[in-house]
Structures are given as structure tokens and as C-alpha cells.
Amino acid sequence: MALVLIKSDERPDPARAGGPQSASGPQDVLPRSFYQRPTLLVAQALLGKTLVHGDLRVRIVETEAYLGPDDLASHAAGWRRTPRNEVMYGPAGHAYVYFIYGMYFCLNVVTEDEGFPTAVLIRAGDPGARGPGVLCRELGLTREHNGLDLTAGGSLRIEAGPPPREKVVEAPRVGVDYAADWAAKPLRFYLDGNPWVSRKLRGRQPDVR
């Protein structure tokens, strides 16, 4: 039995560690300690959380984990360090937004310790954002948002919330066939049955190969 499907939110969630505040608002913003944990765990813990940009809000329903220098599908594979992926080497809780295929942007959240390049790609949001490119388009996210601190209480942030009721499904990542044995690893996670999860992935059996 794999060590996945951890109910990470059951453990001490810093955002809920009884502060003097209550109700909703900036105090629900996920703190850096949420992100500065194992990427695999953060990828699953983000499911069900609310991604906010200004007045726009979506529920995160699909993510992918990029595990670091050994991960051949990662932009930081082999410790590659370029202007583009620089924020992956920075502190957790910052946005890594990059331009892809000449027309889309993709949003990641940086995880783990500063200096170790890992991140989680946000792939879909409920409602209206089926796929990472569409998600950024719908939320108005571009290169301007690259590097922003998601924990600073600004217009771009992720808010806490209860664990999702849905079952968390694991599956291989998308578009990384070039990554040899890393392509088949179950590093994608999504909420079972959610209509906004990427199309190809929904109808299909998770572990087929």
C-alpha cells in the first residue's frame, strides 16, 4: 500500500492553529509552512483549497508534483537553473508562472526548502478552469505574477479549507512522455468525479499503461 492519500489536513495545519482571528478573510491564507513540506504531500493537500486572484476564486481540483533535480520531467531536472525556473530555487509559497507553447501560462507553487527546486503545478480549478493553460487564462495570470509570494495576503493567494469529501485519485502526469521512467509515476492527483478535471484524464483508468 502506497503512502499516498495522506489526509495531510488532519495534521497541524498552521493556517488553523488557533489564532485570535476568526471568520473568513486574509487570515485564511495558507502560510509558508503549508508549502514548506514534502511536495508529494503538498500536491494532495492543495486539492479542495481555494485559489484566489482578486475577485476570482476557484477550487483546486487537479495538481501535479514535480519532485526535484532527479525528476526528469521537472524544469529543474539535473539542477538546471535558468532565468525561467529561478523561483523554483527560492522559498516555498511563491508562484512559479511560465509561458508555454507560445500561448499559455502555467501556475505552480514552490514547495520544500529554499535551494531545493520543487513545485506543484495547478492543473484545474472548479469552476471554469479545465487544464493549467485555461486556468491561468481564466484567472488572468501571466508572467507578471511569476515570483509573487502567495502567503503575503495579496490579491493572489490560496485560502485554507476543510479536506475534500471526494476521493483523491492518483495518475501519471500529462505531457511528460520524454521523461523516461518518470513519465509513468503517479504524480498527478485529482478529485474523483469532478467535472473540471482535465478531459482526457477523467474518463480514463488511472493506472493504465
Add this chain to the structure above:
DNA sequence: CATTCGATCGAC
């Protein structure tokens, strides 16, 4: 400087 390719998407 030239060339290749991509953590995508939606139409066919």
C-alpha cells in the same frame, strides 16, 4: 545567431 521544442488546447 539559428534551430529546436515545449509541464497546452481545441478543432478535426
Add this chain to the structure above:
DNA sequence: TCGATCGAATGA
């Protein structure tokens, strides 16, 4: 299955 579309990465 394929074309759109162009910046980032790589190599000459």
C-alpha cells in the same frame, strides 16, 4: 491526430 504560436533553451 494535428496545427497554432513564440519564448526559452541549447548549440554553433
